[in-house]
Amino acid sequence: MKKALTIAGSDSGGGAGIQADLKTFQELEVYGMSVLTAITAQNTLGVHAVYPMTVEAVAKQIEAIGQDIGTDAVKTGMLFSAEIIETVSEQLEKYQWENVVVDPVMIAKGGASLLQQEAIFSMKRSLLPLAKVVTPNIPEAEVLTDMVIRTYEDKKEAAKRLYDIGVKNIVIKGGHDENESESTDLLFDGAEFYTFTSKRIQTMNTHGTGCTFSAVITAELARGSNVYQAVLTGKDFIQAAIEDGLVIGQGNGPTNHWAYRKRKYIKELAGS
Numbered sequence: 376m377k378k379a380l381t382i383a384g385s386d387s388g389g390g391a392g393i394q395a396d397l398k399t400f401q402e403l404e405v406y407g408m409s410v411l412t413a414i415t416a417q418n419t420l421g422v423h424a425v426y427p428m429t430v431e432a433v434a435k436q437i438e439a440i441g442q443d444i445g446t447d448a449v450k451t452g453m454l455f456s457a458e459i460i461e462t463v464s465e466q467l468e469k470y471q472w473e474n475v476v477v478d479p480v481m482i483a484k485g486g487a488s489l490l491q492q493e494a495i496f497s498m499k500r501s502l503l504p505l506a507k508v509v510t511p512n513i514p515e516a517e518v519l520t521d522m523v524i525r526t527y528e529d530k531k532e533a534a535k536r537l538y539d540i541g542v543k544n545i546v547i548k549g550g551h552d553e554n555e556s557e558s559t560d561l562l563f564d565g566a567e568f569y570t571f572t573s574k575r576i577q578t579m580n581t582h583g584t585g586c587t588f589s590a591v592i593t594a595e596l597a598r599g600s601n602v603y604q605a606v607l608t609g610k611d612f613i614q615a616a617i618e619d620g621l622v623i624g625q626g627n628g629p630t631n632h633w634a635y636r637k638r639k640y641i642k643e644l645a646g647s
């Protein structure tokens with residue numbers, strides 16, 4: 376049984392954060408573990424309060440896993456503060472886990488801050504150099520690279536700048552792209568650029584897309600996939616999850632975490 380760990384915030388509404396990650400790991404038949412960095416009081420209408428954990432609580436949770444269970448891959452999501460980022464980075468270095476995926480979560484869909492402004496420096500200096508994959512959306516990539524991203528060439532330049540910080544593979548996600556008919560994610564591995572394009576779905580129910588996408592990449596790396604295959608599966612998984620989105624709550628609803636598995640089974644049944 377392969378194992379994956381998420382170090383992230385709790386979304387009480389169940390669509391993003393730790394909850395999205397664990398649901399995704401389970402769907403991909405990977406044993407899921409979690410380290411909480413913060414608790415959010417959150418629903419489909421927005422983030423109503425944030426309660427960060429102490430650095431001691433974060434370190435102890437990681438040590439509990441490191442000293443006993445270990446992991447085949449680990450992702451980070453909402454980390455909230457510079458001190459939490461420094462603690463997580465120290466622990467990742469201590470255990471030398473190989474498949475580190477950093478989703479540099481900064482702002483929730485409703486505009487609430489999930490990362491303090493002064494933590495950006497720690498993210499770039501301490502955490503990103505440990506990452507095998509980083510998965511910023513366009514606004515996050517702009518903050519991390521200090522540039523405006525409008526065109527495909529801008530995305531390529533931003534990916535190169537992130538590579539220079541020390542990340543081995545960069546995925547700039549297209550959810551916030553201005554293209555109304557497609558959503559294209561760009562992967563750069565230091566040598567080649569690859570694009571992953573899908574039809575843009577017109578829906579309000581995209582809460583937690585980024586968390587779910589990076590959780591798929593993490594689970595797939597744990598299962599032994601290479602980065603290209605992991606991103607490809609991430610794109611298929613999130614497309615199915617948005618297409619079969621759930622009408623839950625009064626705002627931006629969550630995606631459907633079992634849509635990908637359901638489609639796979641239907642295909643298998645049709646073939647048998």
Ligand SMILES: Nc1ncnc2c1ncn2[C@@H]1O[C@H](COP(=O)(O)OP(=O)(O)OP(=O)(O)O)[C@@H](O)[C@H]1O
Pocket residue numbers: 391482483484511512513548549550551558559560573574575576577578581582583584585586587588609610613614617
């Ligand atoms: N409307 C959409 N239709 C199809 N794919 C989408 C849509 N919105 C996002 N995606 C895909 O979902 C994944 C996540 O991208 P996005 O840019 O939305 O992340 P994010 O902003 O970090 O998400 P969040 O902050 O809500 O967790 C990417 O693979 C992207 O291409």
Ligand SMILES: Cc1ncc(CO)c(N)n1
Pocket residue numbers: 383384385386391392393415417452453480482483484489582583584585586
């Ligand atoms: C806890 C948490 N992590 C990440 C996101 C980003 O989608 C969110 N809304 N909430």
